[in-house]
Amino acid sequence: MGLKQGGVKENCGGCYKLNKLQSVKFINLCIQQTQQQVESSLNSPSPVRAMGRRRSTLSVIPQYALPRLEEYDESPQKLCDFLELRLLTCFMTIHIRQKLIYVSSVAFKEMDPQFQVQLPHIPPFLRKCVVKLWYNESDSWNLLCVYKLDLCQLVEINKVEGDEDSGFKENSLCMELNSRWFTFKNMLVPDYVNQFTQIKRTWHTRSVPSYTFDQMRAINNLTKSIRELKMSRDNLKKQIRRYMMKLDTNNANNLPQIIDELEHKCTSLQGDINKIKTQIEATKRKIYDSRSEISHIKDVVSKFDGVQDMINDKLEIYNHELASTKEVTLSTKKEIKSKLSRFISVINEIIPIKPIATNIAATSSSNSNSNSSNSNSSSNNNSSSSSKLFSIAGFEFPLNLTAVRGICYYGNSTLQNIYYEPQFDTTGQLHSFNICQINASLSHIIQLMQAIACITSTPLRYKMIHAGNQSYIMEEDCKRYPILGKQPAATATIATTTTTTTAAAAATTAFARNPTFKFPLFYDPRDANNEKILTNQGTITMNQEFEYGLNLLLKNMRQLLICVREDIYDISGEERIPEDCLDNFLWGLKYLELLMTC
The missing domain is CATH 1.20.5 (Single alpha-helices involved in coiled-coils or other helix-helix interfaces)
Structure with a gap:
């Protein structure tokens, strides 16, 4: 890389882009300046002040040309010092917007190192960057120069033979873009910059002189002549065509x-x-x-x-x-x-399911006179719907889920059984007895549904775990806990009883190993999930886990009804399931029993 007279020209083709960078060459590297250069730098204005801008291409640029190697020929010690200052082990880094985007390989003991650059994919409009040059001294890397570059200020350099660094200052650099070499004006010595400013710009387009009046007249005459010649040619074509059509065939000359x-x-x-x-x-x-x-x-x-x-x-x-x-x-x-x-x-x-006779319903209504007015109205409703009331294994079960919640939460009705009719001193004892009967009936319902699913090979969607009167139902296809605003309990919620059966202990162990959510199919008045909610009509009781488990059990019942009807007994899905089966467990099980025994 070198310079000669007329070897530099301005960048007249517009701004160059950083993504076209191929290599960077540093010229006249030096760790420190000579004393003469330091004094001259102090006495002369810096490039930053000369340009009138805060940003410069190089942090420090000497104002005088470098001493040549021939000046040290007389003293070997000076020559060694010169080589120690000039032969550097270095590498460079390129930064854009305070981010490092490229690190070059290390050049060992070179005065004018050249680094090949392969930048990553960067936006094509970038024209400014920062180049940092690092050198190794005493096994430590130090920052030598910081170059703040604007590619819009590049000037082109031609390749020549001979002395290559005579026109550059200390710690200058050249950049190769699109196989052409460029540098900056403030990296050239003053004499060469003066030569550069005196170069005439000859890249503009030469103007063409206009026509004279005589030339314009000649052009007009030629245009008229050409037009007349075209008209004569067309007339001759027409005449030849006309004469050819009237050609005399009897004439030997033709x-x-x-x-x-x-x-x-x-x-x-x-x-x-x-x-x-x-x-x-x-x-x-x-x-x-x-x-x-x-x-x-x-x-x-x-x-x-x-x-x-x-x-x-x-x-x-x-x-x-x-x-x-x-x-x-x-x-x-x-x-x-x-x-x-x-x-x-x-x-x-x-496990028999039998309808409750009218007299039993009437007895149920008469025995509930000791309860509140709400319980009287509920028992009257039960007696009016005696055709839909059933008992399982001798235990009366409520008509629907609403009746189950009413008995468990408020004790507003009395359930009968065929075994005995105990007498209670308080309403609380009667309420506890009804809750135990509901839990026992739910346990029988689960056993009966599991038995029907087993003999009909029907896979139930929700797995049911039978553990005496404390059974559970599992939900495995739910990623989050289905009850909003609540978290699942760390351990299984089991009612406090005096004794724990072996089946209940085994079910609890299975729950501990299974990460799915489980919901109780029994009601415990002392459960921590029982909530008192204040509304406009008063205070209501709610156990969301228990109610959600009953809803899952009802979904299993509907699935069992559909599978048995369509797969085994070929009853099309268009025929609706009786509405009484939709919210009445015992009615649905009785419907399956009649369907399978008809």
């Missing part, structure tokens, strides 16, 4: 013209004949292709009868197999239905 005309017509005729032959060949190819397709279609049609016979034979075989399969399926279904009928009869003997 034979050459007649022969030429005939030859022209023969040539045109031959061209038409060739076109017709080409069209005939194309038509023949189309005819051949059509005949091939027709022959192929005839072959297919001739073979169609055999294929049709073969298909008919296969259809007969398939119909015969389907008929036998249908017979086997029907017989299998009959056998399955008969077995299910026997199984459900046995299950009904173990």
